[in-house]
Amino acid sequence: MEGRIVEVQDTWREGALVDDAKYREMYKASVSDPEAFWGEHGKRIDWMTPYTRVKNTSFEPGQISIKWFEDGKTNVAYNCVDRHLGTRGEQTAIIWEGDSPDESKHITYRELHAQVCRWANVLRNRGVGKGDRVTLYLPMVPEAAYAMLACARLGAIHAIVFGGFSPDSLAQRIQGCGSKVVITADEGLRGGRKVPLKANVDEAIKRLGSPIVEHVVVVRRTGGAVAMEPGRDVYYDEAAEQVTDECPAEPVEAEHPLFILYTSGSTGQPKGVVHTTGGYLVYASMTHQYVFDYREGDIYWCTADVGWVTGHSYIVYGPLANGATTLMFEGIPTYPSNSRFWDVVDKHKVNIFYTAPTAIRSLMGGGEGPVKKTSRASLRVLGSVGEPINPEAWDWYYKVVGDSRCAIVDTWWQTETGGILITPLPGATALKPGSATRPFFGVKPEMVDAEGKVLDGACEGNLCIADSWPGQMRTVYGDHERFEQTYFSTYPGKYFTGDGARRDTDGYYWITGRVDDVINVSGHRMGTAEVESSLVAHPKVSEAAVVGYPHNVKGQGIYAYVTLNEGENGDDGLRKELVAWVRKDIGPIASPDLIQFAPGLPKTRSGKIMRRILRKIAEDDFGSLGDTSTLADPAVVDDLIDNRQNRA
Ligand code: 6R9
Numbered sequence: 051m052e053g054r055i056v057e058v059q060d061t062w063r064e065g066a067l068v069d070d071a072k073y074r075e076m077y078k079a080s081v082s083d084p085e086a087f088w089g090e091h092g093k094r095i096d097w098m099t100p101y102t103r104v105k106n107t108s109f110e111p112g113q114i115s116i117k118w119f120e121d122g123k124t125n126v127a128y129n130c131v132d133r134h135l136g137t138r139g140e141q142t143a144i145i146w147e148g149d150s151p152d153e154s155k156h157i158t159y160r161e162l163h164a165q166v167c168r169w170a171n172v173l174r175n176r177g178v179g180k181g182d183r184v185t186l187y188l189p190m191v192p193e194a195a196y197a198m199l200a201c202a203r204l205g206a207i208h209a210i211v212f213g214g215f216s217p218d219s220l221a222q223r224i225q226g227c228g229s230k231v232v233i234t235a236d237e238g239l240r241g242g243r244k245v246p247l248k249a250n251v252d253e254a255i256k257r258l259g260s261p262i263v264e265h266v267v268v269v270r271r272t273g274g275a276v277a278m279e280p281g282r283d284v285y286y287d288e289a290a291e292q293v294t295d296e297c298p299a300e301p302v303e304a305e306h307p308l309f310i311l312y313t314s315g316s317t318g319q320p321k322g323v324v325h326t327t328g329g330y331l332v333y334a335s336m337t338h339q340y341v342f343d344y345r346e347g348d349i350y351w352c353t354a355d356v357g358w359v360t361g362h363s364y365i366v367y368g369p370l371a372n373g374a375t376t377l378m379f380e381g382i383p384t385y386p387s388n389s390r391f392w393d394v395v396d397k398h399k400v401n402i403f404y405t406a407p408t409a410i411r412s413l414m415g416g417g418e419g420p421v422k423k424t425s426r427a428s429l430r431v432l433g434s435v436g437e438p439i440n441p442e443a444w445d446w447y448y449k450v451v452g453d454s455r456c457a458i459v460d461t462w463w464q465t466e467t468g469g470i471l472i473t474p475l476p477g478a479t480a481l482k483p484g485s486a487t488r489p490f491f492g493v494k495p496e497m498v499d500a501e502g503k504v505l506d507g508a509c510e511g512n513l514c515i516a517d518s519w520p521g522q523m524r525t526v527y528g529d530h531e532r533f534e535q536t537y538f539s540t541y542p543g544k545y546f547t548g549d550g551a552r553r554d555t556d557g558y559y560w561i562t563g564r565v566d567d568v569i570n571v572s573g574h575r576m577g578t579a580e581v582e583s584s585l586v587a588h589p590k591v592s593e594a595a596v597v598g599y600p601h602n603v604k605g606q607g608i609y610a611y612v613t614l615n616e617g618e619n620g621d622d623g624l625r626k627e628l629v630a631w632v633r634k635d636i637g638p639i640a641s642p643d644l645i646q647f648a649p650g651l652p653k654t655r656s657g658k659i660m661r662r663i664l665r666k667i668a669e670d671d672f673g674s675l676g677d678t679s680t681l682a683d684p685a686v687v688d689d690l691i692d693n694r695q696n697r698a
Contacts, residue, residue, distance in 0.1 A: 054441075056448070056481040062430075062457045066343050066477020073478040073488075080491040081517075087492060088520060092119050092332050095371060096133050098301040099123035101328070107518035111542045114534045118329030118520045119304040126308055126331050127203035128299040130370035131166055134159045142375045145349070146192050147394050149239040149381040154397075157192055159373075162199075164295040165192070169200035171293035172286065176231055176265040180205030180300060183310065185229040186356075187211045187220060187247055189238030190380040193269045193286070194356045195366050197233050202308060202327075205300045209310040209322070212357025213238050213245055215637040217253035223312050225258055226322055227527055233286075235269040236276045241385035248276040304328030310527045311359055313465040314577035315536060316548070316566035322527030323359075323465050330468050331371055333521030337469040337490060338368030341459055342402045342431050343476040349428070351377035352404040353391070358574070359465040360435055363521075364404060368469070383409050388416040392424035392451075404433035404461075408572035410443045410451075411603045418450050426451065431476050433459045436573025437605045438561050444483035462486035462561050464547065465575075466537070468521030471495075472559050485558045492519045497553055502541045505553075512565055513551040514544035567661070569598035569606050574639045576608065581642065584635040585610060588628060590618045595651050595659050596642070599668040599696055607643035609668040609696065611651060620647030644668075644695040650686040652678075663687060670696050 063069055068076065080087040089104040101122030108115045134141075139160040147154045157165070178184060184201050186208055188194040194210075201208040209227045211220050224232065232255075238245035248268055255263050266283040268276070278285075305326045312320040338344055350369055354360035356378075369376035377398060383391050391413070395403060413420070432452050439447070439460050448458050457476035463469060471493045472486040479487050489495050497511040498504055505511050522545070526533040540546045548568060552560040564570060567578040578596040585594035593613040601607035612628065614620055625645045633641045652660045666675050672691045678684055 058480055063477045067340055068475055068478050070478045076491055081494055095129045095331050097122045097124045109543050114538050116518050116522055116524050117305055122304045122328055123301040124328055125299040125301055126327055127199040131163045134373045138373050144192055145377040145398050147379045165196045166199040167297040168290050168295045169196045170203045170297040172289045173200055178206045178231055182206045183209055183227040183229045185209050185224050185232045187234045189213055189235055190378055198366055203299045205302045207307045210357050217250045219636055221254040221257040227310050231265045232263050233267045235271040237272040237274045241382040302327055314575045316568055317579055323523045324525045324527050325468050326524050329520030333469040334363040334368035335371035339372055340475055341470050341473050348401040349399055350374050350402040351400045363469050388420035392421055392426055396425050399428040401428055402431045406436040406573040407434055407439040407443050408604055410447050414446050421450050429456050432456045435461045437570045441483040460486045466523045485560045487558050498541050508555045510552045513547045513549045514541050516544055571606055572604045576640055581640050584632045588631050590614055595664055597665045597668050609644045610642040611646050611648045613648055646695045652686050653682050654680050655682045667694050670698050
């Protein structure tokens with residue numbers, strides 16, 4: 051199955067930006083002379099002060115420093131909005147499709163400009179200026195894009211927190227970056243259900259140790275009644291009446307931070323990933339154009355939430371920088387029916403569609419009927435992101451959704467990388483189902499073994515990137531040391547992705563998944579340490595170890611081994627209680643799927659939990675546990691096997 055090749059169809063190559071020969075030529079140029087390559091492509095955005103220096107980067111231990119176009123000045127909102135007004139002011143910038151199929155609207159670039167300026171003025175009136183952090187906790191409404199671009203316009207730094215995170219997680223992130231202003235909505239609306247966003251913000255603010263938040267700006271989405279604290283909280287529509295719709299875009303240095311986005315790692319609390327202005331926008335817009343073979347007039351739809359990096363780079367910044375029409379969807383794939391995605395494709399004549407394998411797998415469960423009763427004739431390119439796409443899901447996407455007519459781009463990247471790093475290009479790359487295929491321009495993947503030895507040719511190992519690319523994260527907010535430690539210390543001199551991969555004889559990459567203690571649940575990253583620390587905070591729990599296991603729809607599920615305090619009784623009631631506890635503590639995406647009560651965990655004599663063994667048992671693959679001779683008490687393993695929760 052893995053050797054299968056799906057050749058580039060003539061229709062994909064016709065009118066495409068690059069064919070295979072052009073890809074090879076451009077790739078070679080990009081890695082042999084990055085200065086010249088990016089010096090040229092950096093001009094795809096408008097600069098208020100042109101750069102003269104292109105690349106100034108170091109992956110050397112102790113001197114990690116990443117700067118691109120450093121003496122240039124620009125503004126991201128200017129590039130995503132103002133520069134299009136002369137040529138496409140009346141073109142739709144954003145199509146918004148509401149949770150209910152009866153609700154949608156089109157926002158032109160001219161309207162977007164007015165909205166962004168008004169938002170910027172509302173924020174400026176609340177003391178927001180260059181370098182200030184603003185937390186966004188919003189549903190998928192156009193106001194999310196307006197507020198992001200308004201921050202960028204002022205040189206302020208947005209930090210979006212996904213609306214599914216709990217008040218505690220939100221508080222942690224507000225505190226982490228010291229936001230004086232929080233932007234939220236009265237309530238969100240997903241699949242007909244309301245999400246109490248403003249109430250969560252109130253809870254979060256109560257939990258902050260010191261008074262950090264001075265202003266809360268509230269978008270009216272449902273009109274539901276919410277508590278408003280006088281002097282602190284204001285409805286956006288009321289504040290907007292007080293300001294004009296003109297506001298100049300502040301030119302900022304190329305390396306001025308654009309946003310902070312918290313993401314889970316293998317240890318500790320989530321890290322604030324920092325992306326900056328110039329390199330990020332060049333990279334996001336260039337990948338958006340080439341990877342999706344974006345063409346003038348295309349309707350482009352990425353189904354991600356703006357709370358994740360995919361929403362940042364491929365709903366807002368990349369497409370808008372390219373003057374595209376980007377569709378923003380508030381709802382879910384299964385509401386009001388399993389046909390929703392395809393109904394929306396037909397309603398808005400979508401040409402490029404970008405989603406996650408977990409969505410594809412969940413829709414596969416509903417069979418071909420809900421897909422086949424729609425036309426989908428407008429589709430040309432289908433994208434996948436977030437986790438490895440298994441060949442069965444790939445085939446279904448290709449044959450059932452795309453009628454064997456559309457190119458598939460399986461795009462591998464990370465919050466840290468800012469944009470897509472390994473991917474096919476529709477007109478250029480012969481596809482292999484399950485492989486993210488080849489590196490994008492300027493990206494130098496390197497495979498290393500556990501000792502850090504660089505591997506040649508076809509091989510399996512840990513995926514590193516040997517040199518910087520413009521979209522790379524610059525630091526962990528407030529903790530450059532952690533940046534270096536996390537990404538550059540495992541294999542000195544290289545950026546370590548945390549992913550394992552295989553490279554085949556054609557030089558194609560097959561991402562096999564995380565090699566660290568990060569679980570990928572429905573394309574969302576969860577650190578095992580975060581779930582463990584939540585579980586052990588429960589009064590009945592003495593110890594917990596969390597691992598991932600294969601899950602049919604989610605890709606990976608969360609499997610928790612829990613040791614209870616003396617005298618506590620592990621039953622289904624307590625299981626439910628612990629799931630609810632973690633949901634409330636972190637958010638629904640962290641809910642354990644399976645909980646096994648374990649009288650003891652397998653530990654080495656030095657007290658280290660042997661996760662390898664726990665993973666095997668969770669996978670229901672305990673025939674090959676490997677070396678267990680270093681266990682302090684080998685008997686615990688038998689009990690774990692006897693009481694395993696995931697049985698075939
Ligand atoms: C963009 C995004 C990053 C992790 C990454 C990897 C996994 C993403 C993938 C993929 C295989 C793909 N991942 N895309 N694995 N094939 N096409 O998802 O960012 O949330 O930071 O997750 O997701 O394991 O390391 P993020």
